[in-house]
Amino acid sequence: MELVIATRNRKKNEEMKRILEGLPVSFYTLDDFPDCPEVIEDADTFKGNAAKKAFAVSGYTKKPAISDDSGLEVYALNGAPGVFSARYAGEGADDVNNLEKLLSEMRDITKGKRGARFVCCIALAFPDGKAAAFEGYVEGSIGRDPKGSNGFGYDPVFYPKGYNKTFAEMTAQEKDSLSHRAMALKAFREYIVRLFRPKPSK
Ligand code: IMP
Numbered sequence: 001m002e003l004v005i006a007t008r009n010r011k012k013n014e015e016m017k018r019i020l021e022g023l024p025v026s027f028y029t030l031d032d033f034p035d036c037p038e039v040i041e042d043a044d045t046f047k048g049n050a051a052k053k054a055f056a057v058s059g060y061t062k063k064p065a066i067s068d069d070s071g072l073e074v075y076a077l078n079g080a081p082g083v084f085s086a087r088y089a090g091e092g093a094d095d096v097n098n099l100e101k102l103l104s105e106m107r108d109i110t111k112g113k114r115g116a117r118f119v120c121c122i123a124l125a126f127p128d129g130k131a132a133a134f135e136g137y138v139e140g141s142i143g144r145d146p147k148g149s150n151g152f153g154y155d156p157v158f159y160p161k162g163y164n165k166t167f168a169e170m171t172a173q174e175k176d177s178l179s180h181r182a183m184a185l186k187a188f189r190e191y192i193v194r195l196f197r198p199k200p201s202k
Pocket of ligand 1: 009041068069070071072085086095098118151152153154155167179181
């Protein structure tokens with residue numbers, strides 16, 4: 001099976017390929033389709049955005065495509081930054097701007113009330129219009145200062161539940177064993193394995 005990973009985020013691409021290693025799949029990325037039009041992520045759910053991107057890329061490339069939409073939901077901020085995670089500090093904001101804005105919004109939130117979760121939705125779209133979606137979550141809390149230099153995005157302030165280090169202080173393998181993206185990709189992986197499993201003869 002051929003599969004286009006519909007993201008231009010290099011780190012996400014690497015995470016996805018690492019987690020899906022060993023599947024009978026030849027991977028393409030958007031670098032293989034430099035003229036593929038950008039998709040505006042304007043849906044109000046992770047699933048809506050992921051599906052929009054996967055359908056657009058599958059339609060353009062005529063190959064199955066997976067896309068993920070993910071983000072951070074902080075309970076004390078009523079789920080913000082949510083689908084706006086990548087542009088929380090405004091259009092064109094980078095990871096540092098977004099993280100600074102989050103810490104500033106959470107300045108007055110006390111220790112026991114800093115709960116949050118990362119959410120990931122992976123959508124798979126086929127050129128014939130079929131589709132499926134897979135979700136993953138990781139619960140945790142938001143620290144007061146950035147710690148660690150691995151990963152990306154909000155990793156330096158996110159403490160997964162049960163750990164006293166942030167995602168950015170973990171190795172890629174440690175993060176992969178816990179992360180929302182890994183959980184969603186695991187469900188996706190199981191779906192692909194089922195698809196290729198020989199059907200029992202009657
Ligand atoms: P998108 O899924 O590319 O729209 O971006 C989601 C945004 O959510 C990223 O730019 C990050 O700010 C944040 N995010 C999603 N997953 C992670 C993660 O694993 N670690 C840290 N931040 C993340």
